[in-house]
Amino acid sequence: MATVNRPGGADGHVCGIDTAMEVIGGKWKVLILWALHQHPGRRFGELRRLLPGVTEKVLASHLREMEADGVVRRVSYDEVPPRVEYSLTEDGVRLNDALQPLADWGRERAAAPST
Amino acid sequence: MATVNRPGGADGHVCGIDTAMEVIGGKWKVLILWALHQHPGRRFGELRRLLPGVTEKVLASHLREMEADGVVRRVSYDEVPPRVEYSLTEDGVRLNDALQPLADWGRERAAAPST
DNA sequence: CGGTATCCGAAATGATACTG
DNA sequence: CAGTATCATTTCGGATACCG
Numbered sequence: 001m002a003t004v005n006r007p008g009g010a011d012g013h014v015c016g017i018d019t020a021m022e023v024i025g026g027k028w029k030v031l032i033l034w035a036l037h038q039h040p041g042r043r044f045g046e047l048r049r050l051l052p053g054v055t056e057k058v059l060a061s062h063l064r065e066m067e068a069d070g071v072v073r074r075v076s077y078d079e080v081p082p083r084v085e086y087s088l089t090e091d092g093v094r095l096n097d098a099l100q101p102l103a104d105w106g107r108e109r110a111a112a113p114s115t
Numbered sequence: 116m117a118t119v120n121r122p123g124g125a126d127g128h129v130c131g132i133d134t135a136m137e138v139i140g141g142k143w144k145v146l147i148l149w150a151l152h153q154h155p156g157r158r159f160g161e162l163r164r165l166l167p168g169v170t171e172k173v174l175a176s177h178l179r180e181m182e183a184d185g186v187v188r189r190v191s192y193d194e195v196p197p198r199v200e201y202s203l204t205e206d207g208v209r210l211n212d213a214l215q216p217l218a219d220w221g222r223e224r225a226a227a228p229s230t
Numbered sequence: 231c232g233g234t235a236t237c238c239g240a241a242a243t244g245a246t247a248c249t250g
Numbered sequence: 251c252a253g254t255a256t257c258a259t260t261t262c263g264g265a266t267a268c269c270g
Binding site for chain 4 (some may be wrong): 231232233234235236237238239240241242243244245246247248249250
Binding site (some may be wrong): 158159161171172174175191195196197198199 | 251252253254255
């Protein structure tokens, strides 16, 4: 997990929300979560195409952080050419599920912008 | 709302999650949401004390963005000395509720770090 | 194919001083 | 009290080139 200066970190935080925010706190992470939930066992290049605009560097670093956070599983097959597949862990699936109400809130708000 | 380069923005995003992520996409925003949910009608200085480490500038700009996003309501009483109270709007309360599963996920994970 | 290394610019945050 | 203004710093993400 990245070592950042968490708001409520030092003296113990009041709710678990900031813990979760760190895990999803990258520009593409929730999209990676979403993509891997819909398309398990995705290869690096495929994932890249599923997320238009992401660069190799950022995708790779996000995936490594998410792997370190235990939400993404990386499976490397020792073949030529190399093949690597990414999926969500159980915890990653639960995280994605926990994101659902937030997605609903966002969709509702998009549907009713004013009043 | 802040104008950022949203991942799925240009061609329409797949889920509402990134819309929500923008609204809570500030270092202290979820904590502000949480604090205002537990302590409605909080004044600027009180809020600042509720969020140890936040600076005036960041708190003020976050509050203004959240107000613009319609999740925070600012009420200014024309008195001397000045008094301003912040609360969540209905939408802000819903957002905070939508954050609950995420907070649960974070708390569970803190409780069970490894398996 | 699946990455890593380096450099760079933008954006977010922080420190401090000042104001109505 | 409740901010704003300015400047410094940090962090993140993007572009590009290269490697096993």
